[in-house]
Structures are given as C-alpha cells and as structure tokens.
Amino acid sequence: MDWLNETFGPVDPERVHAVVVGLEKYTDTAWNLRGPHSDATRFTDWLLARGVPPRQIHRWSSTLPPAAGVVSPNGSTPHPVTVREATDLDLILETFVSTLAGIPVEDGDLLWVFWGGHGAMDGEQRRILYGPAAGPGVGGAVVVEELALLLSSDRVPAFPRQLIMVDACATFLSEDELSSLMTRRIDVGAPRGDLKQFFLFSAGRGQGAGDNPGREGFCGALLDWLEPQEDGGLTPNLLDMSTYIRKHLASVAEAGGPGHEPALFYLSYGPGYEHHELLSGPGAPDPAHLEMLALMLRSPGMPRDLEPLADAVAGQCRVTIPRQRRPMAARALAAIVLGVPRAVPALIEELRLGGSHDAATTITTCEVPSPFLLSPAEHRALLEVLRAVEPLQGWEADAVLKASLRYHALSPQPRCDGDAPYPGAAPARGDGFGEWVVKLCAHLETFGTPDPGLGRLPHLLRFTEYLAVVSASQTKRLHGWGARVTERLGIDVRELTSHRHLVQEWDRGRERKRATPRVVVRLRTERPPGPVVPGSYSSTIWTDRGQGELDLVHTATGCSDAEVVRDINKAVDHVLGGDRANASDAVIECLVPFTEFGTRPDTWDGAPATGSPLPQILGVDHPVVLRYEGAHPSSAEARRRSLDDRWDARHQDAYVVPLPPTSTLATDPRTAAYGALREHPTTARAKVLAAPRHRLDVARVAAEVGCPVVVWDARALEGVPEDHFDPLPLAGNPFELPEQLRVYRAGALTDAAAPDYVLMLEDPSRALPETLVQTALPDATME
Structure with a gap:
C-alpha cells in the first residue's frame, strides 16, 4: 500500500479550492438527519484556518432548526464563507459543472470536496449521493463515479490533486427502490493525464454510515486528525489519516456505536494509470440468495410486521436502516441482512428470541450464506469472556488447541478475503495470551462445522468448551455462551452434552498427569x-x-x-x-x-x-x-x-x-x-x-x-x-x-x-x- 503514503506535496493555500456540502433537511421529512451541517461548518473552519480564501470555498447546506442561522463558533459573527441554501441537487452540481470548470489551471492546484448526507449503492454497484429533494419515488441522486470522471476530464482543467471525503451510507437498494431511482446524468469530457484523486468514504459497500453526529462520527474523526497537523495539513499523509479514522470508528463500534468501516480509493491518471482500493463490507447479494431469503421472510412462520425484526437486527449490528427503506418489505430486509456483516446470524437469533423457532430453523438449515458464524451479540459476549480468561502457558494453550481440533488442520492463511488468518503459536510464557486467543477464535470462526458425520458442533464451540475446563474462573460463562450459540444454531443439546463428556475425560487425564511429579x-x-x-x-x-x-x-x-x-x-x-x-x-x-x-x-x-x-x-x-x-x-x-x-x-x-x-x-x-x-x-x-x-x-x-x-x-x-x-x-x-x-x-x-x-x-x-x-x-x- 505504498500509494497510501502519498502526501500530494506542499501546496499554496491561495491555489486551493473546496466544495463543502452538508445536507440535513430533505423534502421527505422522514429522511431528515442531524449532523451534516455542523460537520460541514467545522470542515470549512479548518480550511479557513489553513489559509484557504473564503471566496474559494463553495458551501451548500440544507439545515434543520436551530442550525438554520449560520454563525461562527464565536457567536453572532457572520461566517466569512457564503452558505448557499441547497434546495435542489442541480444547484449543487452546477458548482462542479460550471464553477470549477471555469477556474484556470494556474489558479487551481488542489481541490477538497466534502459531502455529508444520504447515500446508497445503485443496481450497478456504484455509489450514489441523494440531493435534498430526494424521497420515495423521487430520485434526485448523483453517481459518485460520474463526478470523479468529470473532475478528471478536460472539462475541469485545473486541480491535478483532488481529495474527496464522503460521509454517507452505502447500503444496497431493493428492486422497488431501484425502479424509482433517478440519477442526474453528467456530461464528462476527455480524460486528462497527470492527475491524482483520493476518495475516503465513511462506509464500505453494503454498510450504513450511522446517524452519529459530533466527534464520534466519521467527520469528527477526520477533523480530529486534520486540525492538529502542523505541516502539510492541506495535503495530509493518506496512510496516517486513514489509519486513525479506521481505528477510531472501530473503537466506537466496540463501545456500542455504529458498526461501519471506511473505504478508500486512490486513482492516478496519466500514462501510468493506477487504481487502488481498500474496501470494507460485502459485495452485492447474489440474486438467488436474495430471492431465497426474501421467500423465507414471507413464509407463514415469519412475523407479519418485519419492521421490529429489522430494527432488532440493525440494533445488534449497530447500523442505521435508512429511512427510505421503510415500510419494510421482505426483499428489502433480505438485501439488508445479506449486505451487513453478521446480520444473518443476528436475524436467526432475533427470530428465536421472538418465538419464531420454525422460521429460524428454516433459515439455518437452508444455509443462507454468511461469512461469520456468530451474531454481533454472541461475538461481543465471547470477546468479553476471552479477555477475562486466565493466560495460559504456550504449551498448555497448544494442548487445548490440539485436543479441540482433532478433525481439522489449522491454516496459516485466511481461506478467503476477509477471513482472519491463524495467529501462530501461543505466546510461550502467557504474555499477550488475551490478544492471541481473540485472534485464534476469529480464525476458528471461519472453519464452520467439521466434516459430515462428525456432528454439527462448530470448531469454535469445540475449542471454547476445552478452554472452559482450563479457565476455572470463566468456566460458567463459557458454558453459558456455548449453550446459547448451540441453541441458536438449532443443534441438539445432546451433541453439546456428549462433547462436554469428552472434554471432561480429557481434563481428568490432564489433571492426573499434572498431579504427578x-x-x-x-x-x-x-x-x-x-x-x-x-x-x-x-x-x-x-x-x-x-x-x-x-x-x-x-x-x-x-x-x-x-x-x-x-x-x-x-x-x-x-x-x-x-x-x-x-x-x-x-x-x-x-x-x-x-x-x-x-x-x-x-x-x-x-x-x-x-x-x-x-x-x-x-x-x-x-x-x-x-x-x-x-x-x-x-x-x-x-x-x-x-x-x-x-x-x-x-x-x-x-x-x-x-x-x-x-x-x-x-x-x-x-x-x-x-x-x-x-x-x-x-x-x-x-x-x-x-x-x-x-x-x-x-x-x-x-x-x-x-x-x-x-x-x-x-x-x-x-x-x-x-x-x-x-x-x-x-x-x-x-x-x-x-x-x-x-x-x-x-x-x-x-x-x-x-x-x-x-x-x-x-x-x-x-x-x-x-x-x-x-x-x-x-x-x-x-x-
């Protein structure tokens, strides 16, 4: 990832331009959200503090009260940057198509773009950003890729360096939503060389960005990193900036906040064209899987009202379901479940908790694809217990691992993109055991269940049952966790009981051995x-x-x-x-x-x-x-x-x-x-x-x-x-x-x-x- 070490070099603030968009108020009031306006204001203030002239900051907002009266942080002093009221998407796009296109090459060296508002993924897996007039049946969206092509074409001759920050959802749309989607077409010119673009999106494909204004959100993390930078603040080190934001959002998710991860794109145009990307989130759901899950969600055993079920799944996964996805249809819920990490096991768990055991069993037995075995709640509960497990010596941890994996060989490499690799042998003296066992369980989670004929109990549960007998203080919690997951997976409790007898036999032999010099x-x-x-x-x-x-x-x-x-x-x-x-x-x-x-x-x-x-x-x-x-x-x-x-x-x-x-x-x-x-x-x-x-x-x-x-x-x-x-x-x-x-x-x-x-x-x-x-x-x- 050497491209992430790109700093874009020094820049004269007089040759920096910016487009700053913060959309809170939409024609359909159900779409309104709080935060983009204040984020845009803070971003604008940062540009001004770096010496960017106010006339070169093109600001658009649709604000909600009481934020409608735009003032500076000092109180009633008028803000030096003119804020235009965004009532229609075409007004915003005119800034890109006309204003930026008219800036001479010698006056434009670096372009900053910040856009906060609603977004999604269209049917061609392209990111779209909704305008303020968007709502059910009213498209009003722009394709981000077309904006990128416009800014890299000869229609916008200036700005050989471009940094675009987007704080918006990237959730998948249902067929009904796609049928009503209308996007603005942008005429782009011929590609030009010697140009670099860097995109940073707050959410990966299939993820919601979360309604999380303030310093805990994406923009808050972005500016928390940008503001203290002494040198090169207008052209930041992309690796350091991206790493900080990713770690910040991960800590927010761990503490109970929205669970999303930023996605990065880097494009370099010219004779040596380059295109790099670091993506998070799954790809588009397979149409066959989407139809199968939607059909199951319409089956007689399912709740009639899917909205509480969708809210429960979203709450577990700590994502926000966009307002335009309501009322909730079976196909829309299926698209969300297949597009959000751990949402499939979360759906099964919520169905069982709600008493729909037959429906949960149907989804389990049909093996709806999910890269993760555990639901978010099960995963968080396991992490909490693992961090409390007493550190084991390396040889003892190795003995537990070998006993639990008789029917499977560990792999030093992940089996597919997104899988956690085997972390290697356990620390010899117990130092760092907590971090090692967490990584090991992430690797075991990718194994699923043993080969046919050896039972349905997953390898991860087999390991945690062995771990329970060597960690006396956490035995009860690990056993309770294992019983919970076994029930959610629809596995006969007798299989878990049989496995525990096996583990106890192993433990008795271990204790006899330990008791003898x-x-x-x-x-x-x-x-x-x-x-x-x-x-x-x-x-x-x-x-x-x-x-x-x-x-x-x-x-x-x-x-x-x-x-x-x-x-x-x-x-x-x-x-x-x-x-x-x-x-x-x-x-x-x-x-x-x-x-x-x-x-x-x-x-x-x-x-x-x-x-x-x-x-x-x-x-x-x-x-x-x-x-x-x-x-x-x-x-x-x-x-x-x-x-x-x-x-x-x-x-x-x-x-x-x-x-x-x-x-x-x-x-x-x-x-x-x-x-x-x-x-x-x-x-x-x-x-x-x-x-x-x-x-x-x-x-x-x-x-x-x-x-x-x-x-x-x-x-x-x-x-x-x-x-x-x-x-x-x-x-x-x-x-x-x-x-x-x-x-x-x-x-x-x-x-x-x-x-x-x-x-x-x-x-x-x-x-x-x-x-x-x-x-x-x-x-x-x-x-």
Whole structure:
C-alpha cells in the first residue's frame, strides 16, 4: 500500500479550492438527519484556518432548526464563507459543472470536496449521493463515479490533486427502490493525464454510515486528525489519516456505536494509470440468495410486521436502516441482512428470541450464506469472556488447541478475503495470551462445522468448551455462551452434552498427569560413522513438580548408559526436592524415537554399547512411561467405543494376542531391572503406533513385565477414525510433523509384514487401559 503514503506535496493555500456540502433537511421529512451541517461548518473552519480564501470555498447546506442561522463558533459573527441554501441537487452540481470548470489551471492546484448526507449503492454497484429533494419515488441522486470522471476530464482543467471525503451510507437498494431511482446524468469530457484523486468514504459497500453526529462520527474523526497537523495539513499523509479514522470508528463500534468501516480509493491518471482500493463490507447479494431469503421472510412462520425484526437486527449490528427503506418489505430486509456483516446470524437469533423457532430453523438449515458464524451479540459476549480468561502457558494453550481440533488442520492463511488468518503459536510464557486467543477464535470462526458425520458442533464451540475446563474462573460463562450459540444454531443439546463428556475425560487425564511429579527424558543414540563406540547417547531432561509446567534442567551429548541413568536420578532428586523417601511418587516419561528400538531387550547382556537405551532406562528405580515422540493421544468417544467392543471380543478373534501368564524375564539376572515396573502397573505404560513386525519384541517384553501396551495396525481400521493414526508433534507448529515421525508413519503403514492384531495387553483379564495424555514440550525443543 505504498500509494497510501502519498502526501500530494506542499501546496499554496491561495491555489486551493473546496466544495463543502452538508445536507440535513430533505423534502421527505422522514429522511431528515442531524449532523451534516455542523460537520460541514467545522470542515470549512479548518480550511479557513489553513489559509484557504473564503471566496474559494463553495458551501451548500440544507439545515434543520436551530442550525438554520449560520454563525461562527464565536457567536453572532457572520461566517466569512457564503452558505448557499441547497434546495435542489442541480444547484449543487452546477458548482462542479460550471464553477470549477471555469477556474484556470494556474489558479487551481488542489481541490477538497466534502459531502455529508444520504447515500446508497445503485443496481450497478456504484455509489450514489441523494440531493435534498430526494424521497420515495423521487430520485434526485448523483453517481459518485460520474463526478470523479468529470473532475478528471478536460472539462475541469485545473486541480491535478483532488481529495474527496464522503460521509454517507452505502447500503444496497431493493428492486422497488431501484425502479424509482433517478440519477442526474453528467456530461464528462476527455480524460486528462497527470492527475491524482483520493476518495475516503465513511462506509464500505453494503454498510450504513450511522446517524452519529459530533466527534464520534466519521467527520469528527477526520477533523480530529486534520486540525492538529502542523505541516502539510492541506495535503495530509493518506496512510496516517486513514489509519486513525479506521481505528477510531472501530473503537466506537466496540463501545456500542455504529458498526461501519471506511473505504478508500486512490486513482492516478496519466500514462501510468493506477487504481487502488481498500474496501470494507460485502459485495452485492447474489440474486438467488436474495430471492431465497426474501421467500423465507414471507413464509407463514415469519412475523407479519418485519419492521421490529429489522430494527432488532440493525440494533445488534449497530447500523442505521435508512429511512427510505421503510415500510419494510421482505426483499428489502433480505438485501439488508445479506449486505451487513453478521446480520444473518443476528436475524436467526432475533427470530428465536421472538418465538419464531420454525422460521429460524428454516433459515439455518437452508444455509443462507454468511461469512461469520456468530451474531454481533454472541461475538461481543465471547470477546468479553476471552479477555477475562486466565493466560495460559504456550504449551498448555497448544494442548487445548490440539485436543479441540482433532478433525481439522489449522491454516496459516485466511481461506478467503476477509477471513482472519491463524495467529501462530501461543505466546510461550502467557504474555499477550488475551490478544492471541481473540485472534485464534476469529480464525476458528471461519472453519464452520467439521466434516459430515462428525456432528454439527462448530470448531469454535469445540475449542471454547476445552478452554472452559482450563479457565476455572470463566468456566460458567463459557458454558453459558456455548449453550446459547448451540441453541441458536438449532443443534441438539445432546451433541453439546456428549462433547462436554469428552472434554471432561480429557481434563481428568490432564489433571492426573499434572498431579504427578514427572521427569521427561528425550533420549537418542548417536551413531557416528564407523564402529559403534561405547557411550554414544544424547539426552534432554525436563522436570515437572506436578504443576503441569516443564522446566529444562539438563542437556548432554556423548553420554554412556550409566551417565544417562545418573542424570535421570539427579532429575528425580530435583523434582522431589531431595526427598528420596517419596521417590516412588515420581514418574519418568521416556520419549524415544522408533529408530532406537533396534535391539531385543530380552537378549541384552549388560554391555554398555548395545545401540539401544531401553534396558538401562527401565532400570531406573521409578515407574517409567515409554512413548514414541509425538504419539497422538485421542479420547474420542467413537474410538473408545470401538476399542471397548474389540476388547470385549478379544477371545473370539485375532485382534488380541494374550501373552503367556509366566515369564522368565523378571527372574533372569540380565533383565531383573524390569521387575521394578510390576509395582506400578497403572502408571508404567508403553504405547506403540502401527508397529512393524521387527518392533514387536519391544512391545512383548514391556507387556510381560507389567507395562500395558497398545499396538495399532495398519489393516485394523474398522471403527477407528483415520486421524488417530496421524502422529502429532509435541509442540510448535500444529500442521508440520518432525521428519522422523513422517518417515515412521510411512514405513509402518506400508510394511507388508505388519501384524494382524491391533491390541496387546499382558493380562487377558485386565480392563482396557486409558491412553496417556501426550507430553507437551516447549517450542524451543523442537528441531
């Protein structure tokens, strides 16, 4: 947007002209509005303060009492600028067609135009401005684009620099209104080069400008920025000016004022013709969608009088319905609803609040297009709650996000214009969490609902339900908000209840994990070229005192087996504060790449250079959890039901292979260290995903010594969601997997020798164990 940095250069005030129009009083009194006259007066005063001669300011007004007596801000002193009473549009246009056309080139360098009054979009998506005689059945409008062509043609030879400010609505007209619209035709000449035009409109396409006089409105923001400028005030920096106005109007909307956003155009004529625009608001409604919604609004279940419904929707969206749109017809209301952001969900919500549930359900099920899931009231309520949510650590926010988006991948880019992009990973230490979660929810809102067959609950609601269980102070508010949106969407409340059971199961696992002090070890074998050298392991160790937050305490390379075990024992002392009496309370989570399982544990002879760290790690005197890096935990209800069914039928098919009840491993001196795991069968657990045939010995050994094992097979897919087989990274980018995980998955799912069974446990009489919650590591640890 380099064009917005255009300042138009310095200018002599003696060579500046202006046309200032403020229309308050219309022939149809229902169209009258307050504000344009005072805005025009303030704009005129600013021009005078900048040294523009009064004779070069062409002022038109149609004023309402008590503003009819035009005086200066000082009281009764006559205003130096002659104010002409605008009774007809042709009088105003004469200023453009004749007065400006007669100004010599040497006398006109810069032209300012300010126009405040009623406006709309015509059937060709052009902006129109109504004259003072406009009303129902009386057109009296001028097309802004034709004014622009006139000012850029040889009929107006002066003013190579032009700044046009328009404070008017840009709402779409119904077919009836278009049929009665009459616009003044302007004869334009041939285009001329070396000319720059900049337009700033108070409202984007389809938006109302709002009846908001004073400093809170568009013109108030414009002059609040212009008046204090020291240098170049008559030729302002367009980027700074536009940014200020956009932020001001956004803050007014957030505080309950009109919800509209300015639109900008920049045109440069000449050999290198340019046309830039920054538009807000949607385009014209699709005729088919317009007809469909209008038909629904005429259906028997709808209120007979649509005007209260239109007022309620406009109130939610904080827009003003122009007076010329009344009395309200179904097609006119449909045009407004399809042209205003969040108006479709607002319409559905207001229908349900008014008792028209069947009508609301009809509009919902017909999927009337809307770029937003939430109504304005729902959106404001969500923002209020999100800003009160306790900041989460980055890894904890990432865990919530991953749990809620099992069936969807985050996209770093918006899916279409106007969508909010993915804001990236959550702040590591919680700073800026509030802003991040607001942006994340804006991104999730564009997702809509999951794929067919996974329920209708939108992804945004799935996320807020998970967020509710980790934000104790806001749980009740988030649950209430979720129930409200679910009801408005017409979703069976049982689906929300089922999802909450799923979330509670996830939370119970999270709390169990947080309550146990942990030592997390990531261990890898270093394999330099040549013969295997004793003492070739690298390890990274984190500790968690039971608060759910991992602290990095040790990193080492070139370690022997004994050194690795020593470092782990030191970490256990650290996490327990030196209290060895409670050493058995600590759990060690060993994260090992699948490539490390190259040696059969039951054949280990105690030599330090085996190429596999597994035997020595199991020799540590504490419960040990074995996991591949990035194993994906899933407590999805459908998956759990499928696994329960398989477990119950394990004696009737080959899905489960029970191991012999006796084992020599625990009494064998070479493997006696495995016996420590027997004392903690509920916490010591290994998990292997889609294990190829040559990895099965590891699982069998772990199972025999009392460690439950879940083995997934590529061919046992019935009833198991496909995404369960997708490993996820421990932290960092949610849509990229570490290379070793991608390689492992590819190898596991294409191995022709994969086993036929899917589950294996050491004791056939034991119940199916729960799957451990995935370990979350800080972002900085990812490669």
